[in-house]
Amino acid sequence: MFPTTKGGRDWAAFYLNLSRTGGDVVAYRLAGRPAFLVNSPAHAARVLEGHASNYRSPAHPYAELAGLYADEGSALLRLGRAGVETQDAHRSAARTLAEAGARAALLFCELSEGGGFVDVEFELKRLMFAEVARLLFGVDASHLAADFVRAVALAEEFWADGLNQSSGEETDPAGQSFRDALARQDETAAWVARSAGADGAEVSPETRGAVSRTLLNGYHATAAALCWTLHLLARHPSTLAALHEECDRGAGSESGSPPLLRAVLSESLRLYPPAWILSREALGSDRLGGTEIPAGASVSVSPYAMHRHPRLWERPSEFLPGRFLKGRPAEPFAYLPFGAGARRCPAGNVAVRHLQVLLVALLQRCRVEPLDDEPVRPRGLVSLRPHPHVRLRFRRR
Numbered sequence: 001m002f003p004t005t006k007g008g009r010d011w012a013a014f015y016l017n018l019s020r021t022g023g024d025v026v027a028y029r030l031a032g033r034p035a036f037l038v039n040s041p042a043h044a045a046r047v048l049e050g051h052a053s054n055y056r057s058p059a060h061p062y063a064e065l066a067g068l069y070a071d072e073g074s075a076l077l078r079l080g081r082a083g084v085e086t087q088d089a090h091r092s093a094a095r096t097l098a099e100a101g102a103r104a105a106l107l108f109c110e111l112s113e114g115g116g117f118v119d120v121e122f123e124l125k126r127l128m129f130a131e132v133a134r135l136l137f138g139v140d141a142s143h144l145a146a147d148f149v150r151a152v153a154l155a156e157e158f159w160a161d162g163l164n165q166s167s168g169e170e171t172d173p174a175g176q177s178f179r180d181a182l183a184r185q186d187e188t189a190a191w192v193a194r195s196a197g198a199d200g201a202e203v204s205p206e207t208r209g210a211v212s213r214t215l216l217n218g219y220h221a222t223a224a225a226l227c228w229t230l231h232l233l234a235r236h237p238s239t240l241a242a243l244h245e246e247c248d249r250g251a252g253s254e255s256g257s258p259p260l261l262r263a264v265l266s267e268s269l270r271l272y273p274p275a276w277i278l279s280r281e282a283l284g285s286d287r288l289g290g291t292e293i294p295a296g297a298s299v300s301v302s303p304y305a306m307h308r309h310p311r312l313w314e315r316p317s318e319f320l321p322g323r324f325l326k327g328r329p330a331e332p333f334a335y336l337p338f339g340a341g342a343r344r345c346p347a348g349n350v351a352v353r354h355l356q357v358l359l360v361a362l363l364q365r366c367r368v369e370p371l372d373d374e375p376v377r378p379r380g381l382v383s384l385r386p387h388p389h390v391r392l393r394f395r396r397r
């Protein structure tokens, strides 16, 4: 039932296929339970917003983090209610990220010297992990970044393949490396919590879980989005040249409103939405169009499948940033990179701003080109990740 490729189980391909085989709501089974993929924007609006109280997903444990967020961090997650103080925090976060982008540009050029290249996803995740720990919790966790990123990547493979593939016994080596990966994430979360001021030598499991989840929310999707954007630009040199020109004119500065940059990021988030699936559980029965949804069913909206649906988008699989320069390119709820309704990403606007700042910092200093023409496809893990990898060369401009 599930397409498995050399890279392992491919859930994004599974949902994309499913969305093409059925109508507005496609029924299937997930781990023996009735499950539904919602394919129409109108039904997605009901699940995520209009009748969201019937569609549950585990709430983010914000309360566990009260007192641990740096002022700047809590401001980042209160964007919807931006006051003066919040705007200041945003400006200072943008400056921090512009400096990080400048350092990354230098590093990427050095790594590319003498025939070298950059493993873009890994390097960006390392960078973003450290920046998010600094911005949200006010701590320097850069020495833990590589380990945390590798541990998450390992754990993702187990999630994708289903833990039941391993026996779960203490002696099972596959299960053991999964447990080790989770333990490493947990230790890092405990260190961040303690450094941010959590009381006591023993940080509670709830707090460790909340910190871990917040770090993951904060760096994983942003780094994935930037990685896909650089991948697309390296393979579309005329768009890249136009963007270099826009950046050189000073776009991306605090007051700038760079139209092409915004359009490129929007199109990249359309083709490769890092949060590629939004999953809910139906608390009570419901009806979506002609489909009965029983209580307890799993109900999912896939931004990835929705963003590539030929009924909703012209030339859906092509990279055409221009579509975002001419007003709204699709009907409401057909474009959902940050979700919708009460559970919409609280940092959606700020994430776009951060992506702009980082991209400008890189493009003002480097030219970017693909290492080779090896095909790269998306794989649906915790975020939509490139497989086998995005390898690029950066040269000083």
Ligand code: HEM
Binding pocket: 057, 058, 059, 060, 076, 077, 136, 214, 217, 218, 219, 221, 222, 225, 273, 274, 275, 278, 279, 336, 337, 338, 339, 340, 342, 343, 344, 345, 346, 347, 348, 351, 352
């Ligand atoms: C390009 C970057 C990002 C993308 C595409 C993204 C996407 C999303 C989406 C789609 C959701 C909703 C999930 C659902 O409905 O089930 C979400 C939730 C969330 N995101 Fe983001 N996000 C990004 C960056 C960030 C950043 C930088 C932070 C933190 C600073 C963050 C923090 C959160 C949190 C805490 C939630 C949980 C909200 C809740 O359930 O109350 N995200 N994100």
